[in-house]
Amino acid sequence: MAVETQDVRELVDFAPEGYLVTSFYLDVNADEFPAPEHVQKSLDSAMHHADEVRHRIESHLDHEATESIRGDLQKIQQFFDIESGPFKREDTNGVAIFSCSAQGFWEVYQTPTRLRSQVHFEPRPYVAPLATFLSHTKPTAILLTDREQARIFTMARGDVQEIHDLDDYVPHRTEQGGWSQNRYQRRSDHWAQHHIDRAAELVLKLEQRHGFDWLIIGTEPNKRHDVENALHPYVKDRLIGFIDVRIDAPEAEVIKEARQVREEVEQHLIDDLVHRIQEYAGAHGRAVMGLSETLEALNEQRVHILAVQAGFTNPGALCPHCGMLYADQTISTCPADNSPVERVDNVVDSAIQRALELGTQIEVATGQDKLEPIQCIGAILYYGVPGR
Numbered sequence: 001m002a003v004e005t006q007d008v009r010e011l012v013d014f015a016p017e018g019y020l021v022t023s024f025y026l027d028v029n030a031d032e033f034p035a036p037e038h039v040q041k042s043l044d045s046a047m048h049h050a051d052e053v054r055h056r057i058e059s060h061l062d063h064e065a066t067e068s069i070r071g072d073l074q075k076i077q078q079f080f081d082i083e084s085g086p087f088k089r090e091d092t093n094g095v096a097i098f099s100c101s102a103q104g105f106w107e108v109y110q111t112p113t114r115l116r117s118q119v120h121f122e123p124r125p126y127v128a129p130l131a132t133f134l135s136h137t138k139p140t141a142i143l144l145t146d147r148e149q150a151r152i153f154t155m156a157r158g159d160v161q162e163i164h165d166l167d168d169y170v171p172h173r174t175e176q177g178g179w180s181q182n183r184y185q186r187r188s189d190h191w192a193q194h195h196i197d198r199a200a201e202l203v204l205k206l207e208q209r210h211g212f213d214w215l216i217i218g219t220e221p222n223k224r225h226d227v228e229n230a231l232h233p234y235v236k237d238r239l240i241g242f243i244d245v246r247i248d249a250p251e252a253e254v255i256k257e258a259r260q261v262r263e264e265v266e267q268h269l270i271d272d273l274v275h276r277i278q279e280y281a282g283a284h285g286r287a288v289m290g291l292s293e294t295l296e297a298l299n300e301q302r303v304h305i306l307a308v309q310a311g312f313t314n315p316g317a318l319c320p321h322c323g324m325l326y327a328d329q330t331i332s333t334c335p336a337d338n339s340p341v342e343r344v345d346n347v348v349d350s351a352i353q354r355a356l357e358l359g360t361q362i363e364v365a366t367g368q369d370k371l372e373p374i375q376c377i378g379a380i381l382y383y384g385v386p387g388r
């Protein structure tokens with residue numbers, strides 16, 4: 001659940017010299033926008049707003065930078081074109097696009113979670129609204145195995161893939177079932193164990209090839225112990241739970257069960273984090289609770305882990321000069337350098353963005369009122385930094 005995947009890192013670090021990055025979010029949630037025509041309506045209104053913002057800022061930009069953001073908006077328009085655009089709805093409820101035409105930069109994220117339509121033209125991709133989605137996409141591998149067969153899946157960034165091509169260890173789903181006959185001797189007394197070892201090797205190979213943080217295993221309850229023991233220590237540490245599905249279960253069922261396991265583990269981790277924040281904030285000032293204190297710690301770059309409730313919003317202020325964030329919207333100048341501050345509708349997103357830019361670990365709690373005890377936002381601070 002932490003936002004720490006390599007691709008979001010690379011995304012946040014993209015800062016093209018002399019150009020702005022267009023970050024375009026479109027709400028396409030199926031309840032409100034069920035058909036392509038509805039999506040088009042959502043697009044039209046978001047585009048209208050984007051054009052207004054573009055007009056406002058263009059006078060501050062040179063010709064190339066202006067052309068670049070115009071190109072971005074055109075490309076986004078084409079992406080959603082009903083007739084010829086590549087956009088496919090499937091289970092998507094939100095779309096985020098990051099583009100910088102001048103640099104050939106183009107990234108699309110389609111999320112099963114809803115995203116609020118908005119546009120930003122900024123020096124870097126504005127990724128804060130994606131934090132909830134990203135924090136729930138810890139790359140996870142699923143191994144299904146029975147006595148004869150194995151299947152593996154990967155879940156990352158909301159994508160689910162069944163892996164069929166992991167060189168010669170790939171279990172062939174032949175008519176007889178099982179691994180390819182010529183390589184493995186069936187009916188041997190040791191066959192079952194041999195098969196489990198092969199499956200464990202397959203998982204290690206998958207980790208080396210594709211990388212994953214969490215592993216879920218689906219096997220008969222009485223085989224769980226054997227499979228777990230056969231795992232390489234390196235991947236054994238990543239095992240977060242088991243599911244009970246048949247080897248030939250449809251993909252949707254496998255994913256549903258696996259998501260439930262992930263969900264439970266995430267809830268546990270959040271509970272644990274909340275306890276730690278409460279304990280540390282009281283005792284040694286090694287944690288903070290509430291918006292003001294958390295922003296202050298973030299301004300001072302003392303935040304190790306940022307915890308935030310999904311959907312928590314609060315207006316605030318931002319100093320364009322030094323970048324400091326404030327929960328108090330009534331201030332007109334920055335206490336740090338006396339520059340005039342800008343008001344922001346949601347300083348929480350600004351805080352998430354800042355944390356992502358700083359490479360801070362972020363945990364987004366999606367369970368209702370999970371972070372109520374710490375006033376919806378808080379942080380574990382770096383150890384060894386002098387407190388107040």
Ligand SMILES: [Zn+2]
Pocket residue numbers: 319320321322323324334335336337338339
């Ligand atoms: Zn300032």
